[in-house]
Amino acid sequence: MSLYKHVLVAVDLTEEADEVLNKAQAIAEANDARLTLVHVVEPLSVAYGSDIPLDLTTLQDEITQQARERINKLAGKINIEKGDQHVVYGRPEREVHRIAEEHDIDLIVVGSHGRHGLALILGSTSTSILHGATCDVLAVRVGK
Template identity: 75%
Template structure:
């Protein structure tokens, strides 16, 4: 198997992101690969429906600011340059696939809680990433092991 050259690690900015990020960092180091970290913010109108009669602009900006701050903190822990820290808006699966294709990623690393039953039927972000990816995907087990 040829080594990976560009790894995209998708993080949700929880404490579990540290586990996923550490695994991606190790793989990148072993392969001398570029590592890019992404966090996808779902627009509030998508997450909560567009029928909310409120101006969500200020709240969306606060969420964005917090995401940039948190991704920067995570990146500092592993010495990841600012150009390899990405925060985007949209559906996580779609945006991660788009970014992976646009930047020539050959491995996507995501966290997975390994849900079963109803949660599996309803789907999850990691499942959506796996099924639409045009490159390898590594799901790192997080949460209750």
């Protein structure tokens, strides 16, 4: 009996993305589950404040294109089809939850740095994904 039928792995495209992807792949294979890959490109106005009087469209488009290339490369390592590769624009927790609901995901796998102190108080992307998810979430410890 399979615990999971469709696994969504959310990656941040750092060096640790491979570690998270490998864990998700092992779970998907053990459950004969489909594997979907997502990366969320955050709006630059969120990262740098909305008071910037610059048009960031070209830079945002370039960042998104680089993310697509990196996702395609990661997906190619384990044969994830194009239709199961997503690069989306927005807030990570909202977009991961949206994709999970739209694609009947029953497990979300995300990397977690296990932050402490101020970073713990302020929260993190993995914590945001955990809260509000309608399915199981596995936080893979990275950057040990």
